[in-house]
Amino acid sequence: MAETHRTKMLILGSGPAGLSAAIYAARAGMEPIVVQGMEPGGQLTTTTEVENYPGFAELIQGPWLMEQMQKQAENCGAKMIWDHISEVDLSQRPFRMKGDSGDEYVGDVLVIATGAQARWLGIESETALRGKGLSACATCDGFFFRGKKVAVIGGGNTAVEEALYLTNHSDDVTLIHRRDELRAEKILQERLFAHPNITVLWDKTVDKFVGEGDPEGLVAIDLKDTKTGEITQIPAEGGFVAIGHDPATALFKGHLELDSDNYIKVEPGSTRTSVPGVFACGDVMDKIYRQAVTAAGTGCMAALDAEKFFAETEFEQG
Structure with missing residues (x-):
């Protein structure tokens, strides 16, 4: 039988943003329900080594960190439900959602994470070597490739920024692009071309990521020339795929204001969205930083914004 779950604060998503929001909401007596989504714990559950999250002197594991966050949220009083929201109604408060399970979720305020x-x-080779020399975040993982030869795949702002960032750790960075010109902003291109430790390979796509060793790790990348079809190989101990991100916002199109890249728009300096009582935090609204610690920070902000909104509307209603 389908159930109806009611709460003062409904939180969608269980990564660092959602769980941080849950901790703050639970401590404020909001009795939050967290709908965990398709990937409980978020992207950190697919990240092995984490060295840049504050508070840990030694290297920690991503899944362990998310497990601890969830336990902390539950200990504070948050309720976790494994489900995936497939329908939303934000036309009036309380907000109503329907999950794939058939259950209905009703929240006076909503936090989207x-x-x-x-x-x-x-x-195929990309899947096999993720976390074994292959990454999608230079800021997260570049430190692990100090003094090693690394390659970045892409041609937009993200790819150029990642290539420039990696020069802090490596003096041999290669940018691989499938066309003969970059899409990145002119000022970024100028910095890239002026850097002595960056080589650009034009008209190349990745044919295969090559792994060797026990445990297996990335050692080379096979490249295909987009004009001639010729296959060549370059050595690389670190590979960074930088071709963009897709925010999980399809569900909210037509309900919330999104930007041109489909990220949820929030008021500057807050987590307030275009619908009063709906708040967004973490990577669903942040396309610049995309770090676990910034996601957690905006999760805190969303809980505080939502709790304040709830208190004010409750007072106004008498």
């Missing part, structure tokens, strides 16, 4: 996913190339 559904995150974003890095785009991948979609080739």
Whole structure:
């Protein structure tokens, strides 16, 4: 039998943003329900080594960190439900959602923390070497490739920024682009071309990521020339796919204001969306930083914004 779950604060998503919101909401007596989504724990559950999350002197594991966040939220009083929201009605409060399970979720305020996913190339060797020399975030993982030869795949702002960032750790960075010119902003291109430690390979696509060793790790990349079809190989111990991210916002099109890249628009300096009582945090609204610690920070902000909104509307209603 389908159930109806009612709460003062409904939170969609269980990554660092959603769980941080849950911790703050539970401590404020909001009795939050967290609908965990298709990937409980978010992107960190697919990340092995985490070295840049504050508070841990030693390297930690991504899945362990998310497990601890969830336990903390539950200990504070948050309720976790494994389900995926497939329908939303934001036309009036309380907001109503329907899950794939058939259950209905009703919340006086809503916090959206559904995150974003890095785009991948979609080739078989890529899946096998993720986390084994292959990454979609130079800021997250570049430190692990100090002094090693690394390659970045892409041609937009993200790819150029990642290539420039990686020069902090490597003096041998290669940018691989499928066309003969970049899409990145002119100022970024100028910085890239002026850097002595970056080489650009034009008209190349990745044919295969090559792994060796036990445990297996990336050692080379096979490239296909887009004009001649010729296959060449370059050595690389680190590979970074930087072809963009897709925020999980399809569900909210027509309900909330989105920007040109489909991220949820929020008021500057807050987590307030275009619908009063609906708040967004983490990678679903942040296309610049995309870090676990910034997601957690905006999760805190969303809970505080939502709790304040709830208190004010309750007072106004008498």
